[in-house]
Amino acid sequence: MTSPIWHPFHQHGLKEPIPLVSHADGAAVYTNDGRRIIDAISSWWVTTHGHCHPRIMSAVREQTEKLDQLIFAGWTHQPAEDLAAELVRILPRPLNHVFFSDSGSTSVEVALKMALGYFVNRGDARHRILVLEHSYHGDTIGSMSVGARGVFNRAYAPLLFDVETIPFPVTGSEQATLDALEYACALGDAAAFIVEPLILGAGGMLVYSPAVLAEMRAICEVHGVLFIADEVMTAWGRTGTLLACEQANVVPDILCLSKGLTGGSLPLAVTIATPAIFDAHYSTDRALQFFHSSSYTGNAIACAAANANLAIWREEPVLVRISDLAARQSANFKKLADHPGIANPRQLGTIVAMDITAKEAGYLSELGPHLKAAFTASDILLRPLGNTVYVMPPYCIDDHDLALIYDTIFAVVDEL
Ligand SMILES: *Cc1c(COP(=O)(O)O)cnc(C)c1O
Secondary structure: OOOOOOOOOOOHHHOOOOOOEEEEEEOEEEEOOOOEEEEOOHHHHOOOOOEOOHHHHHHHHHHHOOOOOOOOOOOOOHHHHHHHHHHHHHOOOOOOEEEEEOOHHHHHHHHHHHHHHHHHHOOOOOOEEEEEOOOOOOOOHHHHHOOOOOOOOHHHHHHOOOOEEEOOOOOOOHHHHHHHHHHHHHOOOEEEEEEOOOEEOOOOOEEOOHHHHHHHHHHHHHHOOEEEEEOOOOOOOOOOOOOOHHHHOOOOOEEEEOHHHHOOOOOOEEEEEOHHHHHOOOOOOHHHOOOOOOOOOOOHHHHHHHHHHHHHHHHOOHHHHHHHHHHHHHHHHHHHHOOOOEEEEEEEOOEEEEEEOOOOOOOOOOHHHHHHHHHHHOOEEOOOEOOEEEEOOOOOOOHHHHHHHHHHHHHHHHHO
16 A cells, blocks of 8 residues: 655655654654654654644634635735734834745745845845855745755756855854855845854754854844844744844844744744835835735634744743753753764754764765664654754653653664
């Protein structure tokens, strides 16, 4: 019995088993054949409070009785109004124009189009985009263009637009990054610089300091280059604060949010811009409006889920849970960090990452799939990035499950 499903980032020819999941609860997913699997990566970085959170599920149920989906070009509904107002209330000023879409990739496409539109509409057509080395911003053509090039996008390379890549701020060599950014900005044709603040996710959980983030933002500001923060992974407490940018006192010109926006329950994204960017599109001339939409823009059920997530943030001690998880992650991680099979142990907030030392590295090396299979066999959902193993669990994970994750990593690394 073969399934007609073509899975993402999956080589069907290797015939690796594909677990069939029937339900999920908190930090675990359950398979049809009765296994309880600990979700150590929040189902690819989306689940924040836990799977099937009662408040979010109940808000979704309630919304399905009222309104499902509505054309959003020139129409509106209360769940979207409430969500936009609450986002503006909790986000730093002057981020106050909320544009809806449905995935992290589209939120990045929207950000890039906003930046280009801003310059064109002001009669100062800049179109060069600056990016940080090793970045990941999504899998559509535009978001791939601003991300790292490699085996993931080699087939599409001829279609990707040219960008200027600024070297990653490796500890000790930060000045090279700042110099390269200063040089690129000073050329005068850069529209925007897009960054993942403080930690590059898909690039291998690479961490850099808030001081560098602040300096990069300052350089862009001096040269009028728009600063786009892609917080699709880093927001909603993952790094210890609501936004990673907060730790550097940075307010971007454009902010991308998705993954944890609905608590990880439904697809939804927002791109939030400052008045300067909105105003550049504000006119009585329709030709200057922002030309972007997708059919499900501002889906009412997804907005209701996001409103429930924001209510949880407003009414429950979420940041306390996050700092508690960060401390528990750190305590568990300590037991492992000295293992000779582990290099570059690192932590940012609730995220812990380490490199498994092996003869060959890189995404396609046999190590990653071997580790993944070993973890799955132990009922732990972990999906290493090449030889980088990271633990990014939902905030509700208990001590027992967390310890089990680290015991399993220890055993698997020990065996190598
Ligand atoms: C996951 C991710 C994206 C893409 O989001 P999708 O919803 O998968 O399209 C973009 N940027 C960052 C930083 C991400 O981690």
